[in-house]
Amino acid sequence: MANTTFRTCPDTGLKLFSTTETLIKANAVLGVVFLLIGGTYGLFVGLTRWQAVHLLNAQDFYMVLTLHGLNVLIFWLIFFEIAVLYFASSVLLGCRLATPKWAWTGFALMLIGAVMNNVIVLQGNSTVMMTSYVPMAADPLFYLSLILFAVGALIGCFVFFGTLVVAKAEKSYEGSVPLVTFGAITAAIIAVFTIVSGAIILIPTYLWSIGVVSEINTLAYRLIWWGFGHSSQQINVAAHVSVWYVIAAVLFGARPLSEKVSRTAFLMYILFLQLASVHHLLVDPGTSSNFKMFNTSYAMYLAVMASMVHGLTVPGAIEAAQRARGHRDGMFTWLRKAPWGNPTFSGMFISLVGFGFLGGITGVVMGAEQINILIHNTLYVPGHFHATVVLGTTLAFMALTYWLVPVLFRRELILKGLARWQPYLFGLGMTGVSLFLMGAGTLGVPRRHWDIGFAGTGGITHEFPAAAYTMLALNGMSVILAVIGGAAFCVIIVGSLLFGKKLGNEKISPPIIAQPVTDEEYNADGGSAYAIPGTMALAMIFFVSFALYYFINWKYLAETWGIA
Amino acid sequence: MSNLLPPATKIWWNEPIHRNELIWISLVFVWGLIMTFMMPYWHVVGKQNLGTETYKSTPAEFQLKVQEFVDKFTVRNEGPRNYPVVAPPAGGDVYMLARLWEWWPILELKKGETYRFHLSSLDWQHGFSLQPANINIQVVPDHEHVFSLTPNATGEYSVICNEFCGVGHHLMIGKILVVE
Numbered sequence: 151m152a153n154t155t156f157r158t159c160p161d162t163g164l165k166l167f168s169t170t171e172t173l174i175k176a177n178a179v180l181g182v183v184f185l186l187i188g189g190t191y192g193l194f195v196g197l198t199r200w201q202a203v204h205l206l207n208a209q210d211f212y213m214v215l216t217l218h219g220l221n222v223l224i225f226w227l228i229f230f231e232i233a234v235l236y237f238a239s240s241v242l243l244g245c246r247l248a249t250p251k252w253a254w255t256g257f258a259l260m261l262i263g264a265v266m267n268n269v270i271v272l273q274g275n276s277t278v279m280m281t282s283y284v285p286m287a288a289d290p291l292f293y294l295s296l297i298l299f300a301v302g303a304l305i306g307c308f309v310f311f312g313t314l315v316v317a318k319a320e321k322s323y324e325g326s327v328p329l330v331t332f333g334a335i336t337a338a339i340i341a342v343f344t345i346v347s348g349a350i351i352l353i354p355t356y357l358w359s360i361g362v363v364s365e366i367n368t369l370a371y372r373l374i375w376w377g378f379g380h381s382s383q384q385i386n387v388a389a390h391v392s393v394w395y396v397i398a399a400v401l402f403g404a405r406p407l408s409e410k411v412s413r414t415a416f417l418m419y420i421l422f423l424q425l426a427s428v429h430h431l432l433v434d435p436g437t438s439s440n441f442k443m444f445n446t447s448y449a450m451y452l453a454v455m456a457s458m459v460h461g462l463t464v465p466g467a468i469e470a471a472q473r474a475r476g477h478r479d480g481m482f483t484w485l486r487k488a489p490w491g492n493p494t495f496s497g498m499f500i501s502l503v504g505f506g507f508l509g510g511i512t513g514v515v516m517g518a519e520q521i522n523i524l525i526h527n528t529l530y531v532p533g534h535f536h537a538t539v540v541l542g543t544t545l546a547f548m549a550l551t552y553w554l555v556p557v558l559f560r561r562e563l564i565l566k567g568l569a570r571w572q573p574y575l576f577g578l579g580m581t582g583v584s585l586f587l588m589g590a591g592t593l594g595v596p597r598r599h600w601d602i603g604f605a606g607t608g609g610i611t612h613e614f615p616a617a618a619y620t621m622l623a624l625n626g627m628s629v630i631l632a633v634i635g636g637a638a639f640c641v642i643i644v645g646s647l648l649f650g651k652k653l654g655n656e657k658i659s660p661p662i663i664a665q666p667v668t669d670e671e672y673n674a675d676g677g678s679a680y681a682i683p684g685t686m687a688l689a690m691i692f693f694v695s696f697a698l699y700y701f702i703n704w705k706y707l708a709e710t711w712g713i714a
Numbered sequence: 715m716s717n718l719l720p721p722a723t724k725i726w727w728n729e730p731i732h733r734n735e736l737i738w739i740s741l742v743f744v745w746g747l748i749m750t751f752m753m754p755y756w757h758v759v760g761k762q763n764l765g766t767e768t769y770k771s772t773p774a775e776f777q778l779k780v781q782e783f784v785d786k787f788t789v790r791n792e793g794p795r796n797y798p799v800v801a802p803p804a805g806g807d808v809y810m811l812a813r814l815w816e817w818w819p820i821l822e823l824k825k826g827e828t829y830r831f832h833l834s835s836l837d838w839q840h841g842f843s844l845q846p847a848n849i850n851i852q853v854v855p856d857h858e859h860v861f862s863l864t865p866n867a868t869g870e871y872s873v874i875c876n877e878f879c880g881v882g883h884h885l886m887i888g889k890i891l892v893v894e
């Protein structure tokens with residue numbers, strides 16, 4: 151198949167090269183498959199933590215927890231992100247994908263790595279959690295599977311970069327790349343840094359596991375592994391913020407408030423976000439307080455600033471577009487008139503709010519050097535990252551998928567009624583998961599722990615407050631809700647691909663992409679669209695919540711033992 | 715143009731920034747400075763700043779030190795596992811080791827006194843989690859971490875493990891007793 155065949159999407163006008171289209175479909179579908187697998191494992195984790203249910207035995211619990219982390223946090227997200235990269239380059243720039251054969255090689259390596267990893271962990275000798283801290287050892291094939299997956303993902307990144315070069319050379323666009331592509335570039339650059347860090351630590355660890363290397367320094371492992379483990383979450387942030395901008399454009403025809411601000415915010419991710427990986431080492435021996443403070447502040451919180459800027463400019467761009475299109479009354483008419491029944495919008499907006507209020511605030515708070523003493527390795531940590539990576543990234547990707555099905559697959563969504571509710575179900579469930587895990591963590595409940603009742607210790611126990619047990623039960627119920635929401639997503643998407651009404655080459659009505667808001671529309675009424683009072687009000691509520699919660703935690707800290 | 719299209723003007727970096735964006739950026743920048751300031755500030759006025767003094771060590775060396783400490787200051791044996799309860803002099807050095815799957819020995823400390831803690835693991839990584847004080851510290855093998863702790867209330871405290879350390883992870887629990 152020549153790499154020059156393309157079709158023009160009758161709805162969006164986007165130029166879809168057939169090789170690109172097939173690769174995007176393959177990566178996205180596999181991503182959803184691993185989401186399904188990983189989500190199912192998550193159900194078992196939640197039902198075991200619920201002390202009254204306590205579904206799995208200890209050995210199975212730890213194995214399933216390892217699988218849950220790897221499948222959703224690595225395999226689902228990276229597969230989908232490769233699809234996003236190909237979309238943001240080949241589709242948005244309207245050019246062929248560079249080296250499709252390499253793209254397929256990368257895809258194959260990722261698939262082999264992911265499947266191999268699941269098989270190895272299921273054999274039971276590699277229950278080491280996603281972090282696989284040395285000197286606890288897994289089967290050598292465990293590390294090898296991750297290396298294969300990472301190499302595949304790296305190839306995907308370079309195919310993306312190659313495509314940018316092709317687009318520039320073939321002049322398929324004029325001027326600068328679109329904002330969304332710019333965001334994807336930051337994600338890909340962070341991905342390269344991430345994967346190289348992973349290689350630097352996983353290759354020696356693999357050699358250690360087969361006896362070629364005699365020792366891996368435990369502290370060095372932690373430092374470099376987190377350059378991989380946390381930075382991979384920064385790929386997610388850059389990718390899902392880009393997806394927010396995609397959705398703002400397709401649903402509202404929105405443009406950035408200012409190109410300069412949004413792009414600089416993305417650039418700041420590359421410069422400062424990586425530093426944050428050090429917040430995993432805040433209560434480690436060995437590194438100095440100065441090192442910890444500088445890095446975890448992301449150099450004076452400049453990366454936090456970047457996220458807070460996107461937090462303003464994404465809803466701000468939507469508000470400005472809505473106002474320009476006539477929804478000018480009051481503070482929130484623009485928001486009330488948004489398509490809340492469209493899962494692409496509701497998913498995106500819940501993702502934005504959840505990521506900011508639950509994930510963002512808690513992440514910064516627990517990343518303060520001293521406050522981390524209260525939080526390190528408690529259930530608060532998974533509570534935090536279920537808000538960032540599930541409520542934030544996963545829900546944003548789900549929202550985009552609803553829009554991609556008709557565009558890429560030319561199929562109508564099935565079960566539209568269920569799709570309307572799916573983001574709310576999943577969002578509510580995951581909000582519960584985050585809040586209750588964080589609540590339990592605040593009470594000191596450890597993460598990755600099978601039994602906080604301490605049966606089987608021969609009589610040495612610790613009594614956690616009854617509230618901790620309640621939190622874990624409520625978490626279990628929230629997990630069920632979230633899993634129903636997640637399963638609904640998988641059923642709707644897979645079902646639509648198989649049984650959805652074929653759309654052919656006809657234009658869909660109502661249109662699935664909004665016309666870009668024009669200069670005239672923005673400039674009408676003296677350019678009042680850009681005043682965005684509603685978004686400013688929301689931003690101020692966010693700021694006050696952030697500041698209050700930040701200082702409350704310092705107060706908690708002041709009440710514990712003296713530590714020096 | 716839209717987020718999905720190249721910017722309308724080629725030289726987009728000369729476009730002015732909207733007033734609201736500027737207000738927000740300034741606010742967030744100042745907030746960042748405040749948060750940056752809080753950490754060193756707490757080092758000066760706060761009483762909770764985990765020390766980072768660390769020595770290279772080996773499991774055998776560290777075990778020897780802990781054994782010496784236990785031999786010297788044990789006051790009685792106690793509990794279901796008949797562990798030594800060690801009451802070191804107020805303000806002195808205190809040792810605790812982590813291994814699969816126990817914290818050893820039991821410590822008896824005085825409220826309001828400051829102790830120099832020595833913490834390490836004899837095998838894998840562990841997580842020192844003192845409850846209900848909720849103080850959490852990573853414990854890694856081959857490194858002896860030294861910091862000080864000052865109990866501020868009497869009672870029986872548990873040390874549980876919050877770094878996954880294999881199938882017996884949830885069985886790993888120790889005690890620190892704080893007396894007047």
